[in-house]
Amino acid sequence: MSKPIRFNAFEMNCVAHQSPGLWRHPRDRSRAYNRLDYWLDLARILERGLFDGLFLADVLGVYDVYGGNGAAALQHATQIPVNDPLLLVPAMAAVTRHLGFGVTVNLSYEPPYGFARRMSTLDHLTEGRIGWNIVTGYLDSAARGAGKDRQTAHDDRYAIAEDYMAAVYKLWEGSWADDAVVADAEAGVFTVPERVRKVQHDGPHFRIDALHLSEPSPQRTPVLYQAGTSPAGLGFAARHAECVFISGPSRKVIASRVAAIRQAAARIGRDPASILIFTLLTVIVAPSDEEARAKLADYRRYADHEGALTLMSGWTGVDFSQLDPDAIVEHVENEAGRSALENITRADPDRRWTVREVAEHVAIGGIGPLVVGSPARVADELEAWVDETGIDGFNLAFAVRPETFRDVADLLVPELQRRGRYKTAYAEGALRQKLFGGSARLSESHTAADYRQLWQALETA
Template sequence: MTREIRLNAFDMNCVGHQSPGLWRHPRDKSANYKDLDYWVNLAKTLERGKIDGLFIADVLGVYDVYGGNTESALRNSAQVPVNDPLQLIPTMAHLTENLGFGLTASLSFEHPYTFARRLSTLDHLTKGRVGWNIVTSYLNSGALNIGMPAQTRHDDRYDLAEDYLAVCYKLWEGSWEEGAVVRDREAGIFTHPDKVHPIRHDGPFFKVPGIHLSEPSPQRTPVLYQAGASSRGKDFAGANAECVFVAAPSKAVLKKYVSNVREAAARAGRNPRDVLVFNLQTVIVGETDAEAKRKFDEYRRYVSYEGALTLISGWTGIDFSQFQPDEVLRHRKTDAVQSAVETFTTIDPGKEWTVREMAEWVGIGGFGPLFVGSPETVADLLQEWVEDTDVDGFNLAYAVTPETFEDVVDLLVPELQKRGVFKTEYRPGTLREKLFGKGPRLAAPHPGTRYRDLAALAEPAVLNL
C-alpha cells in the first residue's frame, strides 16, 4: 500500500492533556507548558519530522462532573490549569517554516464578528498556516461562567454553529473583494471603498451588518477542522469540514465513522475525498518491541485512576464517582459528548466494560487506541488501519512529552518514509496547499465559496445541511 499517511501532534496548553497522572513521570515536561521555549522546541521537533501540524485542543470550563466539584480535576491536573492556545501560535510559526497549527476555539463563547478578526490576524501572522477546529463546547461549567443559565442542548448548539459559520464565511470570503487593497501611494488610496462590502447578516442567532475589519489573509478562511462525532456533528462536518478529528477506539467504529462522514460530504454536494479524517492515536515506540513494552509498563505506573474518571465524567456528563470500580458500564444519553458515551459499548459488542477497565483504557492517550512496539510494528498497524478503515491519518496524543513526539520523529517517521507512505518534504505554500496540493483558498463546491458574491447571495443566511 502506498497511500500517504498524515500525522498531527495532539497537545493542549495544559499539564498532562490526555494522560492523567503522567505529569509525575520524571521525563515528562508538560508542566513547562507556561514556557514559550517548551512550545518552540516542540514545534521545531515536529517540523524536523515533517509532521503536518500541531493540533491544539482547548476547553473553556472545568471538569467538575466527577464528584460534583472541581477537587479531582485540580488535584490531578485534569486539563486544568489550562491557558489560551492562540497565543502560542505566532511565536511557534515565526520560528518554523512549514508546520501547520490547528487552533481549537469554541463558537459557543465568542461573537463571530470579533472571532473572525482574531483568525484573520492569526492567518496573516502565520503566513497562512493556521486551521480552526470548530467546537461547540460541552462543559456546563464553561457556560455558567460566561453568564449562561446552562449549556445549550447538544443539537441546538449546531443550529447556532450554522449561523455562526455563515457570519464568518461572509466576513472572510465576501466582505473584501480581491484587489480591494491597492496601497497606491501616488493616488493616496490604500483600499478601494467600493470593493469592501457590509455583510448585512440577519440570522436567527447573530445580527452583523458591517464590514470585516481585516484585509484578506493568505487563506481568507482558515483550514476548517471539526470534531463532532454525533449524527448531527457528522452532518455538520460533511458540509463544512476539510479535516475531521475523531477518537474511534476500534477499526470497526472508525470505518463506520469515516464512511458516514464521506457520505455526509457527498450529500452536501462535495467530493468525499476533499475531507481528511484523522483518528486519535497514541503510539509508544521503542527501537524494539521489548523496549517499547518496557516504556509502556513504566508509563502505566503513573496513570491516575481518579484523573481518568474525571476526564471521562466531563466528556460524558456522567458522574463516575458514584460507581464502584468493578461496576459494568451502561449506555446513557446526555448533552455532553454523545459519542463518548457510546464508545465503550462499540469497541467489542460482546464485552461488558467495568468502570476500572474504562479508566485504564483512557489513562494513556484518552479514548483512542494505543499501539506499542518497534517502528516496524507500529508502522504495520498504522498502515493496516488506513487500509481497513479508509482513515487519512492520525492525531498523535502523548504519554510523556516531549519523549513520545521525539520517538515518533526519530524512530517511526523514518520507517514510514522508507515504506513510501510518509512525505520526505513539505509542499510549499499555506496549510491548505500543504494538505491538499491545491490553491490557498476554499474551492467550490465548499459552501463557504457561496459567500464570495454578497450582492448575488440569496437568503436564508443559515447553511442548508
C-alpha cells in the first residue's frame, strides 16, 4: 500500500509570510491577520480538508539585514507587523475537533519555567492537539530586542537548546504523577501533595527548583517539531524531534536531506521511520491546467521582489541590496540560517542564479518549490515527491489566503483521496495519536522518557 500523504498549512500571524506582495491581491485576506474571524474561517477550511495541522511560523525581531535597517521590511510588510501565534490557538480549537496546532516558539528568549506552563495550558485547552516547533532564532535584531548585543553563534544555540529541553522535559514529564489529581470533593483533596515533586535542574544555562504549575495535560509534552539541516540541527532533530520540517528546491536535494535525518536517528538507536518529515511546498491548483497557469500569472502581477530579497537577507545574513540584480549568488556561511542559500546556490550544480532570479523565485512560496496545475497534475507531482524522497508530507505555504488552502481542500484533497493517498477521516485521540497511533504520550524510547522514570524510581525505592 502506498504511503499516505499528509498536509500541514504553513501560516504566520502576520501580513506577508512566504509570498510578499500578495496581500495586495483583491481576493487576499491578509490584512485581516489581526482579526479573529479570519483565523476561525481558516481553521474550518483546514479541518474540512483533513489537514493534520496548522503550522504557525513566528519570528522575533525585524528583517533588517537588507539595506542595514528595517525600512524595507516595514514598507513591504515582510513578516512585520507580526503578532503572537499562541494566542490564536484556543479560539481555533474551539471551532474544530481534530485540527492540530504546531506553534513556533523561540527558546532563546523564553525562560523554560513559564513557557512549560503555557504549553501545558494549550494542551489542556485543545484537548491534546498542541505541538511545539523548537527554534533558537537567527536575527541579531531579536537579540538586541532582548538586551543582547548579537545573536548567539549557530552551534552554541543548539548547545543551549539541549539544556533547555532537559529543563522542560523534567517539568512536563517528571513533576506530577498521573494520579496526583484526585478532585475528591468529600475529602476536600484536589491534589495529593506526595504525588507532586519539585523539579531540580542545574544545567549550564538554566536552573530550576520548582513544581510544574500545571497538572498533567493529555500529551504532557507537546508534539515536538524541529527545522534545521545543519550538522548541529540534524543531531538535535535525531535526539528530540517527532516531526521535522525541511525545505529544498528539488526531489534530489530533499531525498538526501531525508536520508541524513533518518540516518542520524538510527545512529542513536531511534527508529528512523518514527520521525515524520514535511517539506515546504506551494500549490496553485485549479480545475484545469490552463486555469491554474492563469491563476499563477495573475498572482505574479502582485509579487514583490524587494520584499522577497528582504526575506532572503534575513534568512541568510547577506545584504542583497548591495548586490547588482544580475550578479551571481554565491553560497555564504554565517551565524544566521545555513539552509536558505543552499536551497538556491546548491540546488543544481549546472545552474548559476542571479539576484534577480532569486527574487523571482522567492516572491511566491519562499525558498520552496511551486507546483501548478489541475488536481490530477498536482497530485502526480506530490506523489512523486513522496515516493522519490521518503518524506511523509508537506508544509503547504499560501500565495493568496485563504484561497490557496480552500483550493487544496476542495480540489486537490478529493483527487488524492480517489487515489488512496489521503485520509478520508481523522483518527481519534490527541495530535500525537493522530500522527503516530498508540499513546498520547511520548514513547518510552524518546529521550524525554528518562525524566518520566524518575517517578518510577521513587515508587520502587
